[in-house]
Structure formats: C-alpha cells, structure tokens
Amino acid sequence: MDHRPQAWGRPRDDVYGAYDASYLQTTGPKTATQAPVVTGTSVIAIKFKDGVVMAADNLASYGSLARFTDVKRLRPFLSTSIVGFGGDVSDMQFLDRHLNELAIDEAYEHDHAETPSPSDDSTTTTQPPRGQLNAANLHKYLSKLMYRRRSDFDPLWNQILVAGLDSASKPFLASVDLRGTTFSSPSLATGFGAMLAQPIMRRFAATEEDAAKLTREQAVDVVKECMKVLFYRDARSLDRYSLAVVTKDGVELREDEQLEKQSWAFAERIRGYGTQTV
Amino acid sequence: MFRNNYDNDSVTFSPQGRIFQVEYAAEAVKQGSVVVGIASKTHVVLVAIKRNAEELSSYQKKLFPIDEHVGIAIAGLTSDARVLSNFMKQQCLGHRLTYGRNMPVRTLVDMIGSKAQINTQHYGKRPYGVGLLVAGVDEQGPHLFEFQPSGMTEEMVAFAIGARSQMARTYLEKNIDKFAECGRDELIRHGLRALNESLVQDRELTVDNTSVGVAGAVRASEQDGGSIAVEPFQVYDQQDVAAWIESVAEDKEGDAGAGEGGDAAGEGMDVDS
Numbered sequence: 164m165d166h167r168p169q170a171w172g173r174p175r176d177d178v179y180g181a182y183d184a185s186y187l188q189t190t191g192p193k194t195a196t197q198a199p200v201v202t203g204t205s206v207i208a209i210k211f212k213d214g215v216v217m218a219a220d221n222l223a224s225y226g227s228l229a230r231f232t233d234v235k236r237l238r239p240f241l242s243t244s245i246v247g248f249g250g251d252v253s254d255m256q257f258l259d260r261h262l263n264e265l266a267i268d269e270a271y272e273h274d275h276a277e278t279p280s281p282s283d284d285s286t287t288t289t290q291p292p293r294g295q296l297n298a299a300n301l302h303k304y305l306s307k308l309m310y311r312r313r314s315d316f317d318p319l320w321n322q323i324l325v326a327g328l329d330s331a332s333k334p335f336l337a338s339v340d341l342r343g344t345t346f347s348s349p350s351l352a353t354g355f356g357a358m359l360a361q362p363i364m365r366r367f368a369a370t371e372e373d374a375a376k377l378t379r380e381q382a383v384d385v386v387k388e389c390m391k392v393l394f395y396r397d398a399r400s401l402d403r404y405s406l407a408v409v410t411k412d413g414v415e416l417r418e419d420e421q422l423e424k425q426s427w428a429f430a431e432r433i434r435g436y437g438t439q440t441v
Numbered sequence: 442m443f444r445n446n447y448d449n450d451s452v453t454f455s456p457q458g459r460i461f462q463v464e465y466a467a468e469a470v471k472q473g474s475v476v477v478g479i480a481s482k483t484h485v486v487l488v489a490i491k492r493n494a495e496e497l498s499s500y501q502k503k504l505f506p507i508d509e510h511v512g513i514a515i516a517g518l519t520s521d522a523r524v525l526s527n528f529m530k531q532q533c534l535g536h537r538l539t540y541g542r543n544m545p546v547r548t549l550v551d552m553i554g555s556k557a558q559i560n561t562q563h564y565g566k567r568p569y570g571v572g573l574l575v576a577g578v579d580e581q582g583p584h585l586f587e588f589q590p591s592g593m594t595e596e597m598v599a600f601a602i603g604a605r606s607q608m609a610r611t612y613l614e615k616n617i618d619k620f621a622e623c624g625r626d627e628l629i630r631h632g633l634r635a636l637n638e639s640l641v642q643d644r645e646l647t648v649d650n651t652s653v654g655v656a657g658a659v660r661a662s663e664q665d666g667g668s669i670a671v672e673p674f675q676v677y678d679q680q681d682v683a684a685w686i687e688s689v690a691e692d693k694e695g696d697a698g699a700g701e702g703g704d705a706a707g708e709g710m711d712v713d714s
Contacts, residue, residue: 272548294545294580303541330542331668 195317199251201225203236204399205356206247206324207389209364210334210349210374211382214410215326217245218386220394221418222401223252229401237405239414241266244298244327245407246305249353250341251320258305258319265304269296298327298335298409302345310343318342322353327409334374349374352389355397360389379408391422395429452564463561463568466590470572473516475603476503477635478574478585479613481623484672485576485583487514487654488632490603490640504654504676508533510543510578512654512674516603517571517590525553525569543671546577546584550594558592572602578658578671601635608639626685629653633689646686653677653685 165171173182201223208217223231231252238246238259246262248255273295296304302325312319318341329335337347349371350364367385368374377385386406394400402422408415447453448461455461476489489503501519506512507529515522532552536544553573560566573588574597585597599620601609612635623631632653637646644650657672 272545296540296542300540300542304539307539 195315196251196254196320199254199320201230201252202399203234203249203252203255204397205352205354205360205393206236206249206322207352207356207360207364207386207393208247208324208326208336208350209368209377209382209385210336210371211368211377211379212375213334213379214328214408215245215334215336216379216382216386217247217324217326217407217409218390218404218420219247219249220390220401220404222399222403224399227399229399232401232403235405235418237407237416237418238262239407239416240298240301240327241269241295242413243295243409244301244325245409245414245416246301247324247326247353247407249322249324254319254321258308258321258323261308262301265296297330298325299329299337301325301327302335302337302339306339306343306345309339309341313342324351324353326407328411332411355399356389356393359392359396363389363392379410383408387423391425394422394425395427450564451561451566451568460561463591466568466570467572469570470517470590470602471604471606473518473572473603474503475601475606475609475636475639476514476516476574477599477601477606477609477613477632478514478576478597479599479620479623479628479632479635480576480583480585480597481620481628483583483659484623484625484628484655484657485578485585486625486628486632487512487574487576487652488629488636489514489652489654490636490646491650491652493650500650502652504652506654506674506676507549507575507577508537508543509673510656510671511546511549512576512656512676514574514576514654515571516573516606518569519571521569521571522573525556525571525573528556529553543579545579545581546575546586547596549577550575550586550588553588554592554594556592557588557590561590561592574600574602576654576656577674578656578669580669582658582660582669583656599631599635601639603639605639605641609635612638625655625657626688629655629685630689630692633685637689646689648679648683648686651678651682651686653682 203219203223206219208215217237219236221232221234222229223234234252236248240246240262305323305325309319320341322338322340324338326336336351337345338351339345349368350361352361364385368377390404394402404420405418406420445461447455451460451462474490474492476487478487487504491500491503493500504512504514505526507526511533513526529549532549533544557569560568568590570590572590575586575588577584585600586594587597587600588594598617599613601613616631620631633646654674654676656674659670
C-alpha cells in the first residue's frame with residue numbers, strides 16, 4: 164500500500180515506470196483557434212405566429228469525415244430560449260458550459276424573488292419566473308462575449324442563432340458570429356444553409372408580417388423541407404437532426420428526428436461531377 | 442484609563458461579542474436626516490428631509506437617481522454615499538450594456554451588500570457610514586430595500602432610516618395594510634405624513650426641505666405578454682412637491698385630534714434625537 168496521497172489513482176511506478184511529469188506542464192505559448200477543427204454545419208430557424216422553429220443536424224465533421232453522428236447542436240437556455248451552434252464543436256461545448264453556469268446563476272437570483280400570484284394559474288405550464296434573461300438578453304450577452312473574444316484575437320469559431328421571446332413576449336430570432344456581428348430577420352440560416360435554405364424560407368416569411376401569419380405546423384414543414392434540401396446538397400450534412408420549437412410555453416426539443424420522404428431521383432440527372440464519361 | 446480598547450478596527454471582537462466600528466457606523470446613519478420609503482403594488486416612493494448647514498446655505502441633496510429604474514435615499518455620510526452611488530450607477534450601466542435590460546433591483550442591492558460587508562472584515566478598512574433606501578422597479582414589480590453599513594440588506598414594504606426615524610416607522614407600522622393598494626399620489630402622501638411624524642416640534646415640511654422620488658411599474662395584461670412598463674425613477678423638489686405638501690397639511694388640520702394622539706404616542710418612543 165502506498166500511503167502517499169500524490170500517488171493515489173495514478174499508474175504505479177513499479178509497474179508502468181516513472182510518470183513523465185512534463186505532460187502536466189501548463190506553461191507554453193498562448194494559443195488561439197486559427198481554424199475550426201471538428202465542425203457542425205448549418206443551423207436554420209424561422210419565426211412563426213407565436214414562436215420560432217429551429218433545426219440543425221446531429222453531425223460533427225472532422226474535415227470531410229463524418230466523425231460524430233450524435234452531436235446535439237441545439238441547446239436550450241433556462242427552458243425559455245434555444246441556442247443553435249454552427250462551426251467549431253469544441254467552442255460550442257465551451258459556450259454550452261458557460262451558458263449553463265449563467266443559467267444556474269440566473270435561476271438562483273430569481274427563485275427567491277418569485278412569489279406565486281394568487282389570481283391566475285389554471286394554465287400551469289413551464290412558465291419561467293419573470294425577469295429572467297430572455298432570448299433578446301441572451302443574444303446581447305453572446306454578442307458581447309463573441310466580440311470580446313475576437314478582440315482578444317482568440318475568437319470562438321461559431322455562428323450562433325438565438326431563438327425565443329423578447330421582453331414584449333414577441334418571437335425573437337437573431338444571429339451572432341465569430342466576429343461579434345449581429346443581425347436578425349424573420350428567418351435565419353448559418354453556413355451552407357444561408358445559400359440553400361434561406362431562399363426557401365424567405366418564400367414563406369420574407370417579412371415580419373408574413374412570419375406573423377405562419378402557423379406552427381407550416382413553419383415546422385418549411386424547416387423540415389429545408390433540412391431535406393440541405394441533406395441533398397450539403398456534403399457535410401446528415402439525415403438525423405434536432406428540431407426545436409420555442410413558444411411562450413417553453414422549449415420543445417426533439418433531438419432524434421429522421422428525414423422523411425427523401426427522393427434521390429433528381430440525382431440521376433446530375434452530370435459533371437466525378438468519373439462518369441457521358 | 443477606561444478607554445474602549447476594542448473599537449480601533451473593524452476586525453476585533455469585544456469580549457461581549459460586538460464589533461464596535463460597525464456599531465459606530467450604524468450610529469452615523471442615525472445622525473443623518475430622516476428618509477422614508479414605501480412600496481405599493483404599482484409604485485415605490487422615497488421621501489426625504491433635506492438639511493441646510495446654516496440659514497444662508499443650500500440644502501444637501503438626499504435622493505439620487507441611479508439608473509432609469511432605480512433611485513436611492515441616503516442617511517449618513519454623504520461622501521460615502523457618493524462612492525456607493527457611483528458604484529451602483531456603473532453596475533447598472535454595465536448590466537444594461539451586456540444584457541440589454543434593467544438590472545434586477547435585488548441583484549444590485551446584493552452587490553452593494555457584499556461590497557460593504559467586505560469593509561467590515563479587513564484590517565485597515567472601515568465600514569461605510571451611510572444607510573440607504575434603494576427603490577426600484579424591475580420585471581417583478583416595485584421594490585424597496587434597506588441597506589445598512591454592516592452589509593445587511595433587506596426587502597421592505599415600508600421603512601425609514603435617519604434621525605428620529607422611529608416616529609416615522611411607528612406611523613408606517615400603523616398604516617402598513619393600506620400601502621399595497623395605494624395609488625401614486627396616496628403613497629407619496631403616506632410618505633410625507635410619516636416624515637411629518639419625525640420632525641422636531643417647530644419644524645415643518647416646506648418646498649425647500651422636502652424631496653420626493655417616485656418609480657412605477659404598470660403591468661400589461663396577460664394577453665399583451667404581461668410585460669412591465671417602467672415609469673422611470675424621478676426626483677421632485679421645490680414647487681413640484683408643493684401640491685403634495687399642501688394636501689398633507691390640509692388633512693392634518695382636518696383631524697387635529699388624531700394628530701395629537703399620534704404625537705403623544707411618539708414622545709414616549711423618542712429614543713434618538
């Protein structure tokens with residue numbers, strides 16, 4: 164028995180040889196992300212009458228290799244907002260942990276302030292306590308975070324969509340990227356989706372007024388259709404995807420959706436790629 | 442020879458388990474002129490008596506706006522209050538910049554609480570010599586908080602700090618059930634009546650020595666999202682408070698008998714002067 168606590172849980176020196184402590188050395192040059200490594204592709208989202216629909220496939224690519232096929236790229240925040248990550252997956256995991264911390268702090272600040280109101284509450288939904296960070300607040304925070312990191316020349320290599328409700332309980336959808344650039348629109352898409360899915364979504368929600376007429380079912384159908392087109396044409400995509408619907412009743416997140424009714428008939432007519440001779 | 446040996450710094454306990462520096466700081470709050478705060482379901486008000494050093498000088502301000510939705514009333518060392526007020530202003534601004542929303546009042550008060558408490562447990566530091574009433578509105582509605590130099594903060598329905606504030610508190614305790622449903626003007630009048638209670642015999646509320654601060658929160662109906670419309674914290678002085686002072690003076694003349702009864706009860710409780 165080795166009584167030195169430093170050795171507990173370590174491979175035994177007499178069996179494996181002395182441990183090379185230089186691996187534990189933490190000093191070294193400061194490094195920053197120069198390029199994304201393991202990446203997620205498009206995130207798409209569209210507003211409708213009472214909320215926002217967002218989707219992203221479950222693939223994390225390592226270059227052109229489909230490396231991980233069960234990565235959840237849509238993350239709920241305080242069960243009131245949804246954050247969709249495109250780009251580097253390790254930076255996404257960093258942000259996810261960071262946002263979890265933020266959500267816990269926020270929940271602590273607000274649960275003791277919450278007094279149950281006697282009048283209403285026949286509709287006991289997952290209504291969050293008032294005053295917690297909403298999607299608009301969260302997007303503002305993320306934009307400051309992303310801009311700070313790019314100013315440190317150590318950007319978080321993501322493009323992020325934030326969906327939820329704003330302070331007036333209207334549907335909110337906005338984007339922030341690795342440079343801290345922000346914009347918002349009735350429909351948004353990152354990566355390849357910006358070229359392939361955005362034109363389709365704009366056919367249904369070109370303006371805020373159009374989006375306010377869409378029903379939830381219509382919005383979900385549009386998003387599913389876009390995911391299908393993305394799977395057809397984006398070589399870094401997958402037919403398993405996550406779909407989130409966020410309304411005032413909270414976030415409904417399904418993380419194992421399967422593309423339905425695919426038709427590859429069009430592929431026969433494609434000429435010009437690969438090794439065919441005709 | 443019998444000097445108190447246990448009040449040289451804020452980190453030494455006396456044998457009785459007291460920290461004298463912190464108690465002295467609490468005493469400094471009682472030297473300041475009285476301020477009263479009351480919260481209803483829709484509004485929160487601060488009212489204060491201003492002092493002038495001499496007849497020819499101006500009056501020392503007692504109410505300070507911090508941010509759109511928060512204001513403070515101070516009793517004690519004004520210069521210490523300035524430090525806390527600047528800190529609160531910066532925190533509110535920073536929060537607005539990073540999150541795009543008004544800082545929740547409790548979060549803000551917790552921050553000055555922690556800041557003040559640190560001063561009570563480091564050698565070479567001293568507690569702030571000022572007490573605050575923090576009034577503000579956020580998504581939860583109107584709030585009133587008390588802040589003490591010890592770092593203690595507590596949410597209040599109504600409270601008064603400063604010289605002779607016990608009389609004002611007695612008035613507030615007597616009327617506490619009425620506050621929740623009060624409208625804006627009625628709440629201010631309650632505040633002024635409470636102030637009146639703690640005035641010395643020959644002084645009275647005038648437009649020169651009275652300040653009123655109000656913030657409000659009107660909640661939209663559930664169909665409209667139930668969000669809060671903020672009436673920003675605003676300080677009223679001089680002619681802007683004349684109407685309220687007058688209306689309080691009027692109903693005092695109206696029931697002079699009740700007023701005398703209150704005075705008699707107040708005299709017995711005159712602990713700090």
